[in-house]
Amino acid sequence: MNxxxxxxxxxxxxxxxxxxxxxxxxxxxxxxxxxxxxxQGVSGFGECVSGEDPLYxxxxxxxxxxxxxxxxxxxxxxxxxxxPDDVWELFKPFKRNNMSKAAIEGAVWDLYAKQQQxxxxxxxxxxxxxxxxxxxxxxxxxxxxxxxxxxxxxxxxYKRIKVKIKPGRDVDMVRKIRDKFGDIPLMVDANSxxxxxDIEVLKELDAFDLMMIEQPLAAGDLxxxxxxxxxxxxxxxxxxxIDSYEAAAGAxxxxxxxxxxxxxxxxxxxxxxxxxxxxAQKHGIPLxxxxxxxxxxxxxxxxxxxxxxxxxxxxxxxxSGRYWYEDITTPEVIAENGVVTVIDxxxxxxxxxxxxxxQYLKKTEVITEADKPDMIFYD
Ligand code: OSB
Ligand code: MG
Numbered sequence: 001m002n003x004x005x006x007x008x009x010x011x012x013x014x015x016x017x018x019x020x021x022x023x024x025x026x027x028x029x030x031x032x033x034x035x036x037x038x039x040q041g042v043s044g045f046g047e048c049v050s051g052e053d054p055l056y057x058x059x060x061x062x063x064x065x066x067x068x069x070x071x072x073x074x075x076x077x078x079x080x081x082x083x084p085d086d087v088w089e090l091f092k093p094f095k096r097n098n099m100s101k102a103a104i105e106g107a108v109w110d111l112y113a114k115q116q117q118x119x120x121x122x123x124x125x126x127x128x129x130x131x132x133x134x135x136x137x138x139x140x141x142x143x144x145x146x147x148x149x150x151x152x153x154x155x156x157x158y159k160r161i162k163v164k165i166k167p168g169r170d171v172d173m174v175r176k177i178r179d180k181f182g183d184i185p186l187m188v189d190a191n192s193x194x195x196x197x198d199i200e201v202l203k204e205l206d207a208f209d210l211m212m213i214e215q216p217l218a219a220g221d222l223x224x225x226x227x228x229x230x231x232x233x234x235x236x237x238x239x240x241x242i243d244s245y246e247a248a249a250g251a252x253x254x255x256x257x258x259x260x261x262x263x264x265x266x267x268x269x270x271x272x273x274x275x276x277x278x279x280a281q282k283h284g285i286p287l288x289x290x291x292x293x294x295x296x297x298x299x300x301x302x303x304x305x306x307x308x309x310x311x312x313x314x315x316x317x318x319x320s321g322r323y324w325y326e327d328i329t330t331p332e333v334i335a336e337n338g339v340v341t342v343i344d345x346x347x348x349x350x351x352x353x354x355x356x357x358x359q360y361l362k363k364t365e366v367i368t369e370a371d372k373p374d375m376i377f378y379d
Contacts, residue, residue: 001081001112006073006104006367007035008065011360013295015323020138022166022193023055029293030061031360033328033352034068036076036107044111045352047298048103049265056191056292057219057240057266059099065365067100070374073367076104084109088271098243098268105269106301114347119304121342124274126307130341134160134314135322136189136291143173147180157337159314160185160211166193171204178208185314189214192240196224205234211313212237212259219243225256235259239290242267248276252283259313261290264305265298273305281310291316296329300348303333303340314338328357 011031018025032048050064051057075090087105094101113120121128135158140146146163153161163177165188177186187210194202194216202216212235217224219240229236235258242248243266251257260280264273280287289306292298294317302317319335320327327333329350333340343349 001108001115002039003036003076003081003108003111004039004369005037006068006077006107007037008068008073008365008367009033009035009357009361010065010363010365011295011328011357012362013324013360015293016325018138019293019323020140021164021189022139022191026052029323031295032061032065032103033295033297033357034103034107035352036104036111038111038115042111042114044107044109044114044347045297046103046106046108046110047294047301048099049263049292049294049298050099057243059097064097064100064103067097068104069365069367072100072104074371074373076108077367077369078372081108084112085271088269099265102265102267102269105271106264109270110301110347117346119342119344119346120301120348121304121307124270124304124308126304126342127309128307128342130339131303131306131311131317132159132314133317133335133338133340134158134162134185135318136162136316137164139164139166139169143176146173147176150177150181154181154184158318158335159338160187162187162189162214162316164188165190167198167201170201174205174208174210183209185211187211187214187237189239190216192216192218196228199228199231202228202232206232210234214261215239215241222247222250222254222256225251226254229255229257237261239263242276244268245272245275245279249279252279252285258285260285260287262287262305262311263290263292264301265292270301270305274308277308277310286310286312288313289315289317291318293323295324296320296327296332296350297348297352299333300329300343300350303342304348307342326356326359328353328360330356
C-alpha cells in the first residue's frame, strides 16, 4: 500500500455539555486523528479513541501518542502491507494498546478502501445502506434534568435511549423514565459500577423490561457476569469486558452476556471486530456498535462496521451534533429518526475538513520514513 507518512493531528474539542458516567465527568474531549499518506498523496483517516485518563480502560491519550509514535506508526511505514488485515499481524508482538493499534489500522483501512475506490463498508463485507442508531445519555445532577434530556432524544427519533446508572442512581431513576415515557426502547449502562453484592438492586431492574444492562460488573469479571446473567431476565451486554477476540470467545462460552457492544478501538481494530462479528453471529449473539465520544472520523468508521449483518441492535453513533457544535468532517454524521445513511463514496465516505479542524488543533506530529520503530529489543 506504500504508506510514506503518518500524521497525528491532536485536537481538544469542547463538549456541548458535560458527559458523566459512573467513573466521572468530562467537559472536553482529547481526540487524535491519524492520517496515513501513500506515495500518490492519497490520505486515509483513523481516530484514536483512548480516554483522557485511564478510567474507562487502561489506555489513555498521552500514552497512545507515545505508542503510535514509537511503534505503530513507524511499523506500517517500514513494512509491506498488502491488505489492512496485515496490520494486526504486524502489531501482534506488541501487547495490548488496542486503541492505539486500531487508530493506525483504521487509517490504513480508509486508505485501502480509497485506493480500491470503494466504500469502506463494501470493502469489509457490509450489507446495509443505512444503520439504526440510538443515543447515550450521561448522568445528570437531578432525575428531572435527565427526564428532560430523554424527552428531547425521544422527540429526535432515536431508536433507543441508553442512560448511565451507578449505585444510588438506578432503580428510582429508571422507574421515573418508564412512568413518563412508557415503553420506549430503553437500556442502562453501569460502566462497571456494581459487584455481585449488589445483585438485589440489579434484579430489581428486571421489572422495567430494559433491552439490556450494559457492563454492570468489573471488566475482568467474565465469571461473575455469567453468574449474574443466570439470575437476571434482562440481557447482560458487555462493553469494557470485551477487550479482544479471546475475551468475546470466553464471554460467549461462559454465558457472561447475551449481547455484545463492539467498539473497534477497544478490540484492536476492524480486522478484530470482523472476527468477533463472525463468531458472535455463529453463536446467535447480537451486536451493536458502541461509541467513545468520537468526532466525525471515528463516527463514520462506526457507521461502516455497523453495516455488517449481525449488528442488529441500534448503536451509540448519534448525530455529530449530539456532542459537537461543529464536527471536523464534511458532511457531519446526521441521524434522521434514528437512521444514518451510509455514504456511497470511497473510504469512510466523508472528508476531513481541515478548515473546520483548525479551531480544535493543538499540534500535528508527523512520522516519516526517517522514523524507525524505537526499540531496545532486536531480532
Ligand atoms: O460506556 O459506552 C460507554 C463514552 C465514553 C466511554 C465509554 C462509554 C461512552 C458512552 C458514549 O456511553 C457513547 C457515545 O455516544 O459515543
Ligand atoms: Mg458502555
